[in-house]
Amino acid sequence: MRPLPVGEHGLLVELDSAEEVEALHAELLRRAADGTLPRVGEIVPAARTVFLDGLADPRGLIAELATWDVPPLTATNRPTVEIPVRYDGPDLADVAALWGTTPEEVVCLHSGTAFHVAFCGFAPGFGYLTGLPEHLHVPRRETPRTKVPVGAVALAGPYTGVYPRSSPGGWQLIGSTDALLWDPHREPAALLAPGTRVRFVPQETVESAR
Numbered sequence: 001m002r003p004l005p006v007g008e009h010g011l012l013v014e015l016d017s018a019e020e021v022e023a024l025h026a027e028l029l030r031r032a033a034d035g036t037l038p039r040v041g042e043i044v045p046a047a048r049t050v051f052l053d054g055l056a057d058p059r060g061l062i063a064e065l066a067t068w069d070v071p072p073l074t075a076t077n078r079p080t081v082e083i084p085v086r087y088d089g090p091d092l093a094d095v096a097a098l099w100g101t102t103p104e105e106v107v108c109l110h111s112g113t114a115f116h117v118a119f120c121g122f123a124p125g126f127g128y129l130t131g132l133p134e135h136l137h138v139p140r141r142e143t144p145r146t147k148v149p150v151g152a153v154a155l156a157g158p159y160t161g162v163y164p165r166s167s168p169g170g171w172q173l174i175g176s177t178d179a180l181l182w183d184p185h186r187e188p189a190a191l192l193a194p195g196t197r198v199r200f201v202p203q204e205t206v207e208s209a210r
Contacts, residue, residue: 001070003062006051009041011058013050013065018118018130021045023073025194028052038064045119045194047128073195080197083162085111085153087202089173091141095155098138106174107202109136115160115198120190125164125182127192132158144170151177153200160200162192175200 001024002014015021025045031037038061041054055061087107096103115131132155140156145168148154152163154171161171164181181191192198 001065003065005058005062006053009053009055009058011052011055011061013052015048015050018047019072020070021048021050022116022118022195023070024050026073027068027070046121047119079193079195080199081191082199082201083153083177083179084203085175085177085200087111087153087175089153089175091154091172092174095138095172095174099136110160110174111200111202113200115200117192117194117196117198118159119194120192122161123164123167123182125190125192126161127181127190127194127196127198129160129192129198130158132160134158138172140170141172144168148173149176151179151181153177 001020004012004014006012013024015024022045025043028037028043028050032040032043038055038057040052042052044051044053052061087103092103092106096106099106099109113131115129117127118130120127137158138155147166148163148169148171150163150166152173153175154161154163154169154173156171162177162179162181163169179191183189
């Protein structure tokens with residue numbers, strides 16, 4: 001854990017792994033909820049960092065962090081969200097080829113994986129989900145699409161994601177969902193939050209993707 005002051009009221013904590021980020025983020029939220037964390041405006045996790053903004057005394061928190069014993073995050077203390085998916089993405093066959101298997105097996109492997117949200121970003125409601133083993137990581141497309149439809153379920157590197165709105169994108173599209181990832185009229189607006197467990201539930205066969 002390497003805490004670095006940012007400006008007068010910010011603190012960036014660098015960590016060695018996504019698991020450490022998730023554990024620290026959960027611990028910060030727990031302490032904020034029970035009133036043992038100094039007042040903070042925002043707590044923002046990323047791939048290898050957690051950023052805290054709005055601190056009155058960032059250097060004081062650095063000293064406090066050195067005394068913390070941050071427990072690892074376990075599956076039992078994470079909320080779970082199920083997302084229904086039609087595995088009909090235009091890149092399903094390409095992912096199957098990269099994995100050395102069939103589209104049907106891609107569906108089984110993907111839907112059988114216990115994912116969790118490592119961090120959020122890119123667009124409101126977009127979660128970077130980890131869980132696929134390293135040998136199933138896939139590259140981004142060589143040529144990004146100018147428009148990816150809302151609800152597209154996609155893979156890139158170690159991550160799975162669901163596009164909460166239509167946008168350009170270079171991820172491999174394997175399916176689609178009608179789940180509403182971001183709703184400003186809902187509380188909370190984001191369906192997914194860091195630490196949330198996610199299961200993808202197949203809704204139909206992959207025949208249409210062939």
